[in-house]
Amino acid sequence: MSVNVRDVAALAAVSVGTVSNVMNHPDKVSPITVARVQDAIKSLGFVRNDAARQLRAGHSTSLGLVVLDAANPFFAELARGAENRAMEEGFTVLVGNSDEKPEREALYLDLFEEQRVHGVLIAPFGDAIPRLEQLKARGTPAVLVDRGVDHPGFSSVSVDDEAGGYLAAEHLLSIGRRRLAFVGGSMQLRQVVDRLAGAQRAVAEVAGASLEVIETDSLTVRAGREAGDDIRNRAAADRPDAIFAANDLLAMGLLQALMKNATVSVPGDIALIGYDDIAFAEAAVVPLSSIRQPSELIGYTAVQLLLREAEDGADFVHEQVLFQPELIVRESTGGRAS
Amino acid sequence: MSVNVRDVAALAAVSVGTVSNVMNHPDKVSPITVARVQDAIKSLGFVRNDAARQLRAGHSTSLGLVVLDAANPFFAELARGAENRAMEEGFTVLVGNSDEKPEREALYLDLFEEQRVHGVLIAPFGDAIPRLEQLKARGTPAVLVDRGVDHPGFSSVSVDDEAGGYLAAEHLLSIGRRRLAFVGGSMQLRQVVDRLAGAQRAVAEVAGASLEVIETDSLTVRAGREAGDDIRNRAAADRPDAIFAANDLLAMGLLQALMKNATVSVPGDIALIGYDDIAFAEAAVVPLSSIRQPSELIGYTAVQLLLREAEDGADFVHEQVLFQPELIVRESTGGRAS
DNA sequence: GATCTATAATGAATCGATTCAACCCGCCGA
DNA sequence: TCGGCGGGTTGAATCGATTCATTATAGATC
Numbered sequence: 001m002s003v004n005v006r007d008v009a010a011l012a013a014v015s016v017g018t019v020s021n022v023m024n025h026p027d028k029v030s031p032i033t034v035a036r037v038q039d040a041i042k043s044l045g046f047v048r049n050d051a052a053r054q055l056r057a058g059h060s061t062s063l064g065l066v067v068l069d070a071a072n073p074f075f076a077e078l079a080r081g082a083e084n085r086a087m088e089e090g091f092t093v094l095v096g097n098s099d100e101k102p103e104r105e106a107l108y109l110d111l112f113e114e115q116r117v118h119g120v121l122i123a124p125f126g127d128a129i130p131r132l133e134q135l136k137a138r139g140t141p142a143v144l145v146d147r148g149v150d151h152p153g154f155s156s157v158s159v160d161d162e163a164g165g166y167l168a169a170e171h172l173l174s175i176g177r178r179r180l181a182f183v184g185g186s187m188q189l190r191q192v193v194d195r196l197a198g199a200q201r202a203v204a205e206v207a208g209a210s211l212e213v214i215e216t217d218s219l220t221v222r223a224g225r226e227a228g229d230d231i232r233n234r235a236a237a238d239r240p241d242a243i244f245a246a247n248d249l250l251a252m253g254l255l256q257a258l259m260k261n262a263t264v265s266v267p268g269d270i271a272l273i274g275y276d277d278i279a280f281a282e283a284a285v286v287p288l289s290s291i292r293q294p295s296e297l298i299g300y301t302a303v304q305l306l307l308r309e310a311e312d313g314a315d316f317v318h319e320q321v322l323f324q325p326e327l328i329v330r331e332s333t334g335g336r337a338s
Numbered sequence: 339m340s341v342n343v344r345d346v347a348a349l350a351a352v353s354v355g356t357v358s359n360v361m362n363h364p365d366k367v368s369p370i371t372v373a374r375v376q377d378a379i380k381s382l383g384f385v386r387n388d389a390a391r392q393l394r395a396g397h398s399t400s401l402g403l404v405v406l407d408a409a410n411p412f413f414a415e416l417a418r419g420a421e422n423r424a425m426e427e428g429f430t431v432l433v434g435n436s437d438e439k440p441e442r443e444a445l446y447l448d449l450f451e452e453q454r455v456h457g458v459l460i461a462p463f464g465d466a467i468p469r470l471e472q473l474k475a476r477g478t479p480a481v482l483v484d485r486g487v488d489h490p491g492f493s494s495v496s497v498d499d500e501a502g503g504y505l506a507a508e509h510l511l512s513i514g515r516r517r518l519a520f521v522g523g524s525m526q527l528r529q530v531v532d533r534l535a536g537a538q539r540a541v542a543e544v545a546g547a548s549l550e551v552i553e554t555d556s557l558t559v560r561a562g563r564e565a566g567d568d569i570r571n572r573a574a575a576d577r578p579d580a581i582f583a584a585n586d587l588l589a590m591g592l593l594q595a596l597m598k599n600a601t602v603s604v605p606g607d608i609a610l611i612g613y614d615d616i617a618f619a620e621a622a623v624v625p626l627s628s629i630r631q632p633s634e635l636i637g638y639t640a641v642q643l644l645l646r647e648a649e650d651g652a653d654f655v656h657e658q659v660l661f662q663p664e665l666i667v668r669e670s671t672g673g674r675a676s
Numbered sequence: 677g678a679t680c681t682a683t684a685a686t687g688a689a690t691c692g693a694t695t696c697a698a699c700c701c702g703c704c705g706a
Numbered sequence: 707t708c709g710g711c712g713g714g715t716t717g718a719a720t721c722g723a724t725t726c727a728t729t730a731t732a733g734a735t736c
Binding site for chain 1: 618
């Protein structure tokens, strides 16, 4: 049925080794032969079998990437950055969506391991470190993205979430708000915990300021809407006067829910700031203040580190890259329209 | 270095064939042996090599999906639907991003073919049919998504774009607008052409109505912003009084650009309707009217068809599934706030 | 002409899981 | 006692590209 190197070799009247060389080391083959083999390939419609190639090579030319939510533009951009860098080196990126579920995360890691991927990028949920240790022990390096590690055994590329949380809360305080709320979850996500910690630090510095913590089950528009409904249904006096949402999806959901029936005005009654600065934040009902992260750069850099580690092997020095977040002020916290 | 079936067989004191059977046909092996082999697998940390498996099997257990823009939530949802159905049958989905570029599209199709994927789902750009014919001839079935085909050789799952375009334009006309503009591109995309055709049909039915066509180079927020800047910079009298954008990303970009410096009011000066009804449309500066498509269902159904075709082989009857679009009215065309 | 070098080309061995024809062995029925 | 049956198990053959030690050829040098 399918055409293989042997068929090509026969038609071009050369050996299989030569066909292989034409595809992988054309400089080792005379130009005339190259041409003849390529003609044969074309006329037979030969497509090389990657499985056989991989089997021999011992590992694939793919990288695995596990994200928390593929529908979140932040991760879409991160993935794009990763893909770009990978493609420059001839690698492919397989994207798996954990949906913040440990079992799905595990499933993709298993899959990637069976595929003998060159390495794994992961935005981990909960404590995936033991599993990653296992991978590493079997020769598959891993880099954590969007999440720092104290663990010296792994490289990571992330943004200083504590600093970002501080920036956000400090900004809310600077515009005179005192009864802040933090909306986010799950608390299994380090990003969320760190952003909250930063916010708490900022609040502690200002006398009379408080920070209520409203935990959500995920970082989605839906979860934001639910939290927003709860807040809207409170007596006006019990509502916070500012909300820091752990990401922009939550913030968008909050925004929709709060403004329903014109119950709450943003930023009048409640100032709102998100996190990630996704493209849609600027186009929101009330353009959303946010904390910008270099999403594409994170992916790009992570692949860089991963490939270096795969190359250098055991004597690779793990690196913890930490980018700094940036405050973007828009109308949702009283900034002028852009 | 790596552990293989032979090692497992040795430790469990059975043959390699038995190890394989434990993994693939446990019913053919006595319970005691199964247990012994599984112990050996666990204690050695054996992970089966998918490349070897695939080589023997002749094809992988993956499906390829080529989308026009992975950052577009419409395709993110479509991919999720596809993944869900695929996972139910034990398949994996590899997602490739063509970015509306023929060469990237070709690259991913090549890649998928080398990987011997079970089948391909594709939202094609331009005329990919010949290439798909080639794939099919070599045994890889393909299903077109988000795009109908007259071609009987392929299944397709799409939404009636002509009807959707008609719905959108008719709605704009029904609220009294007469000087419509269609913003979209590239015209190599059948979706865009069909939506435009539907709009033209609606406009032709109303005396005194006109439709200007403003072509963009892609269906992105950026392209929308550029088109919006152009329109904003026109003399007020030369601006259309309603715009139908070929998708929501364009519409969001248009919205941002038009409202800059409060130059143009939406829907006052210009009514605006998008297409796809992505989650962010509802949360836009001015909540966006749109044409809703069952994105997740499209992906789900497409995988369904693809797997059936892969199963049945040559005697499979190709099916053209056509969903109907739905008009969603919001403030950007004067609908009441929800 | 003999010797050496550089360049091309060869093809058997290899990667690891799966398959399948052959085999083993205990047991039943004749 | 023997043939037959069938659940378990075996292990060589297989998938297809790549590698590498070996061989062949042409050209250069003395």
